[in-house]
Amino acid sequence: MKIAFHVFLHFSLLVFVSCYGSNGYDPLENALKIQRLKRTTPNHESKEDVTAENSYSPVYMGPQDGLKDADKISELPGQPTGTDFDQYSGYVTVDPNHGRALFYYLAESPVNSSTNPLVLWLNGGPGCSSFGNGAMMELGPFRVSADYKTLSRNKYAWNNVANVLFLESPAGVGFSYSNTSSDYQTGDKQTAKDSYTFLVNWLERFPEYKTRDFYITGESYAGHYVPQLSQLILQNNKITNQTVINLKGIAIGNAYVDDETANTGMYDYFWSHAIISDEIHEGIISNCNFTEAGNITTACDDYQGQARAARSNIYFYDIYAPLCSSSSNSTPSISDFDPCTENYISTYLNTPAVQQSLHAKPVQWESCSQQIGLFWTDMPFTVLPVIQDLMASGISVWIYSGDTDGRVPVTSSRYSIDKLQTSVKTSWYPWMYEGEVGGYVVGYQNLTFVTIRGAGHFVPSYQPARGLAFFSSFLEGKLP
Secondary structure (H helix, E strand, O other): OHHHHHHHHHHHHHHOOOOOOHHHOOHHHHHHHHHHHHHOOOOOOOOOOOOOOOOOOOOOOOOOOOHHHHHEOOOOOOOOOOOOOOEEEEEEEEEOOOOEEEEEEEEOOOOOOOOOOEEEEEOOOOOEOHHHHHHHHHHOOEEEOOOOOOEEEOOOOHHHOOEEEEEOOOOOOOOOEEOOHHHHOOOHHHHHHHHHHHHHHHHHHOHHHOOOOEEEEEEOOHHHHHHHHHHHHHHHHHHOOOOOOOEEEEEEEOOOOEHHHHHHHHHHHHHHOOOOOHHHHHHHHHHOOOOOOOOOOHHHHHHHHHHHHHHOOOOOOOOOOOOOOOOOOOOOOOOOOOOOHHHHHHHHHOOHHHHHHOOOOOOOOOOEOOOOOOOOOOOOOEOHHHHHHHHHHOOEEEEEEEOOOOOOOHHHHHHHHHHHOOOEEEEEEEEEEOOEEEEEEEEEOOEEEEEEOOOOOOHHHHOHHHHHHHHHHHHHOOOO
16 A cells, blocks of 8 residues: 555656646645545544644744835836735744745735735645735736736735735745755644744734734635634634734635535536536446545546546636637736636746745745645545534634536535535525626525635636625625
8 A cells, every 4th residue: 555655646746737727737636635545544543633622832923023114015027007005925934943934925905904804815725826826816916917027907806805915825835935844744733833823923023913803715725724724713812822813704715625525516516517427427426435434446436537537628627718728819808817827927926036026035936836735644534523613603604616616616515514504594595796696695504605606716716806796795794
């Protein structure tokens, strides 16, 4: 088994590319394969009490004097004239002994920045960049143009209504780094601890945000990151004399939260959207047991392989989107997502002048780390118990889903919510945006579920206007 495991790792490293969906690259599935293989290894302990109280250990607090001013961005190369908000970026040390530091980017609001809430955004993967993917491709204030050099304004950016903080986590992702190579073998627990250490130090650097309403948002594998970090914040708010973080709510999009529902929901979605045949779907239903105790049989593995082959050459993060083509010679409007955007971002962020303006260490920036997911050390089978804890805590808990995503589709989110066994308070209804259905919403006891019509895995990329409308409702604490 150990030999097979290392052969798999070696092969995976050879075939990996660093962009979501490029040539079928799927960072989440590659990480999950490793974890499923571990669970079938004799004597491997897969069960974890993910709701257990973490024993408190003192959090590293570093000196922050003068660092805010040093982090202020004077101007990004290619930035449009008339930019009317402040930007900051730089590093926060989370472990001085290891030389481990996390990179952040803050886009403050053009209006009411002194009173608007603070929102942390986390991309998933595990191993994918919250700055390059989250800020530059999804909800941030700028888009990179097709000339690879200039930026255009995203009029539906989320910093219109909040001060948005993008964190590259864990170390090894994006511009974040460690001087200790073993730190790149990390997992859920360490990621939550480092993100918490980042936050309390960052709030010392930006003390004006200490008492501000605080929200955490993210997508995909951030379905683990966001609930785990939120739980740690609430625990430490009670038991430490550190900064009390004023956490008001979380929103997780197309979120991987439970392995069983992620699988059953994905294959049901493929079948209901005419991606796989009746025979393949029936073969998966009959031969696959996706529960934690279930083993992946040879027959199940064969049918899953047939499903991948049947899916063929589509971008299954948005099943109706065109692929990036070498014949593309123009950038579509902001509401019509350009499938080559990741290429523009990669070139831009690897320009020395851009890295210098961001106060980033000179590195070969990648959309997703090629090794983080491969060497992930701990990944609970489900975080639904953590979400239940958060629902009971009184903070606002929202799950949202772009309905054209095939990676963590709307069916998976609905199956996960069924497992939470919470009662309906407001029945399913269409919410409207500019006279059209923006999506659908259900209000549960201590939970809100929202779909965004016509959006894929990266909701603000594909439906920026509807995404901002949903996000504004979340911050206001009312159903859209």
